[in-house]
Amino acid sequence: MVAPLDLLDVESLLSDTERDIREVVRRVADDRVRPDVAEWYEKGQTPVRDLALEFGKLGLLGMHLTGYGCAGASAVSYGLACMELEAADSGVRSLVSVQGSLAMYAIWKFGSEEQKQRWLPGMAAGELIGCFGLTEPDHGSDPANMSTRARRDGADWVLDGGKMWITNAPLADVAVIWARAEEGVVGFAVPTDTPGFSAREIKRKMSLRASSTGEITLEGVRLPESARLPEARGLKAPLSCLTEARFGIIWGSMGAARDCLRVAIDYATTREQFGRPIGGFQLTQAKLADMSLELQKGFLLALHLGRLRDSTGALRPEQVSIGKLNNVREAIAIARTCRTILGGNGISGEYPVMRHANNLESVLTYEGTSEIHQLVIGQKLTGLNAFA
Template identity: 85%
Template structure:
């Protein structure tokens, strides 16, 4: 009797009833609201961000691992399982939730004033307000410490000048968490996108993450009051801690894309006949399937271990780097291998495999390239800093 890849080791036995319930909830909303439409959204390069945000907000999926302000206060593992199910539909949909909850909301929740939390978080948790996270710049991706965006004091206000690139949710956001260099170091600001001088141009001609709203932000002398500055965000450590939080969701999400590819390949191989029998019955096909199932389970066990550690004592950045490096790298290998099993049909939008592979090309490099994570791990192993060397 055939079983699904994650059933080989009875991994469900490692989850609590509450975690399984959260997973089922996320899977249900994905099946109802995303899967029937995702191929068309991807083809057209559009996604109904606000409609999805409201739907996810009703179910408590936005900022679900945060506490208070309308957030669900779920465990890290439960949040990870939700990310897995969301990305099993599409990486762009998971990115919407990750950026909203683990970057924009987390930055305000962790570093904001009580007034800022009350102003933004309840609406963001409900999906009524959309947030984005402005750190990456056109010329400063992996080296945010040299960001060109500046914030200078002008009386009781701040003037922000510069630009950000590849910012998820930016074209539709109500608030942008902007990181800028000041005379005192890096600072964060919760900037209403309606502020004069703030503009967000949607990035077009993407071949990856097409079902995601991606923007380029321009800050043309944007004036914000002192009350917009995140008071507890001091130095580059603040935005990097937000990235560490978001990368945890990617560790789980990439597994969802891999699982969906493998499930598709298994179903296809069982029904596609060549030389008088299903291709699933050929040794070479079974070897591919076995190797992919093995890597999927290893990645799942890694994600679950990191999730339990997150809930118990928290995670160190290098631990998150291990998870992101391994799981995204293996997920994209699985997607590419599954494409070979589907043959020519593997490039068709009727199947999700090449869409996942294309999306994972972005996931592989955003929020830390593989090379950056290798250097983070290498520095921890050797005690030597190789960045910039």
């Protein structure tokens, strides 16, 4: 048997350093996450702080950033790390993505030197947890109309409002909060022990259960001017953070898809019906072939975008939208098809396939729904804005 990604010899497209980083992350996922993640998912409880410290020791938190204790790894290396983490569980990859590509990136990109020194080294080490507060109960895909307000009061700022579906919020030490002010959208690095700030755990989730998700309430949160991210000007700032996080999703979703396909192939070659393994039936082989095709195409797309980012320093939003739209859409299709191969066992927690499928329902929505990415691509193709 040949592993799906071996069909095109994609291994030859990676450098020795990239393969080494991937293997390190794969080992920690195998050793630290896989043995317990089914139980974490079932209970809706994950040792986030313990994982953050372990990931920090490996340099995984903010690994693609430079300075302040960050590893300064390449985009492809970061993508491979996301792929291995999400092959274990999307919620665990979300912990790393939100910490590094949203909270840390926002401070690294838009913060003052004082803010960077205060927060980034501890976040890179996993000693401090960060979250990113943009989405609101009534404003998910339309952040331009966010309800959270920031008003000046003397030398201070006062924040009022709420944020919803915020990964890491119940555990966070610092929250990057976006709000509307007279001068437009502004961002703040908010210590979560500030009076008026509260975060409650969102319960009864059916997806990303191995991830801590919260609702943030801001009631007269008073902050000094030094808490404002000085280089964040307008809505473009938080949207650029989303572009940063979407890159990890492009890779991570392929990890979940690969894990589902691995399990389905193993199952199909050992499960017998009608006197022979189900992998010997034409319909099953057709499913496996089609899924392998989409997995390889998705990996090559992710690798191309990673190489492009490493060579140019940045990706255009529509390029990231192409990657997120395609790879998550194909990953969830792969997970669902793998579930059919496992039959009734496909819904059992003894196998990871249904857990991946459920998690990918959230990944399909967050950091921009499929519809939003279609409109981003459509606007680029036509020059016409279909958002309004």
